[in-house]
Amino acid sequence: MLAFRFTMRFSQPALQQKQQHDINRQRRRNLQVSVVGASGGIGQALSLLLKMNPLIETLVLHDVANTKGVAADLSHICTSPTVKSYTGEKELKKALKGSDIVVVPAGRPRRPGMDRKDLLESNANVAIAVAMAVSSVCPSAFLAIITNPVNTIVPIVRDILKSQDSYDPKRLFGITTLDVVRAKTFLGQSLCIDPQRINIPVIGGHSGITILPLFSQSNPPFKGDESEKKELIERVQEGGSEVVKAKAGSGSATLSMAFAGAQFVGSLIKGIKNEEDKPIVECAFVESNVTPLEFFASPVILGPSGIKDIPCLPELDQLESQMLQGLLPVLLKDIEQGVKYANNFITSGC
């Protein structure tokens, strides 16, 4: 039923290939990862987990407040990454200069009763500022966005980078790993097995029905009936709201997101290092051709230059096919909203 095919369309002339080779060689030596929004709920926990990654040489923390204290605290941990900190919008470019990976958990979280969409007005400007700074000081960095609403923020960032001539579709990611983490956890509970043993792709986007875990593709296989499967899918789709409700006004998922973010950044790093025997695969919301939409989350294969390949979607079962048809128009609207927002921003010259 799903016959959309992906073709890589990123061909590079020889000079660019040489520059890329040099960048990759440099990256294999000294990796710098920068966290924007490092003093926040996700930012602090994510920075802690990244401080434990021996493949990172320099961990740069940036936030508009409290960065110095978080950095001083982290810097006493006896692991190899060196910690640096920068505070305020004026120091953003200094913070990002030389970054190989910029990961962005900056911006407001949801409160009960809010949709992720409701965060667009407050968070778009943060993402735009980061995209402008990346274009200016580290245009070859991988940019990984956690900030919500991911479905709309990522297209905005793409268009801002494009407006600055620094967009490379292989290097921009919306992080949807938390949806995979949740799908593994809930399926692990259902099968009574260690969730770390589970593989399951989650496709679509990152909000409500746009999140589509593919239990037909899980390994080990899902064993329940159709109604149990529906229940599991809905639990993954509403996982964020489950946490927002439980936190009762004090924010949304932070610790599980930090875990997911650290896993995703860890995979980006493994891709850059290019030393693994098996392919590095993560689900992410990226520009792709696997559906008629410009952006879609699906498993992507990572390498030294970012996205190496985006495989076609697998054969879905009937329920998943129906759900995919249902999510496409919703996700399309979210993406179009981002494109419109960026266009207004660019044409108004703000």
Ligand SMILES: NC(=O)c1ccc[n+]([C@@H]2O[C@H](COP(=O)([O-])OP(=O)(O)OC[C@H]3O[C@@H](n4cnc5c(N)ncnc54)[C@H](O)[C@@H]3O)[C@@H](O)[C@H]2O)c1
């Ligand atoms: N992609 C996902 O799966 C996922 C999961 C959980 C949360 N989120 C999103 O992540 C974002 C952060 O969530 P949180 O719980 O950590 O929020 P938080 O309020 O605890 O932290 C946000 C941090 O961003 C900082 N910040 C704000 N504007 C900034 C700017 N211009 N430059 C640098 N830093 C800035 C704040 O000072 C704060 O420290 C939210 O938008 C939330 O919805 C996404």
Ligand SMILES: O=C(O)C[C@H](O)C(=O)O
């Ligand atoms: O639900 C939220 O607002 C935060 C995040 O997107 C999540 O999935 O936990």
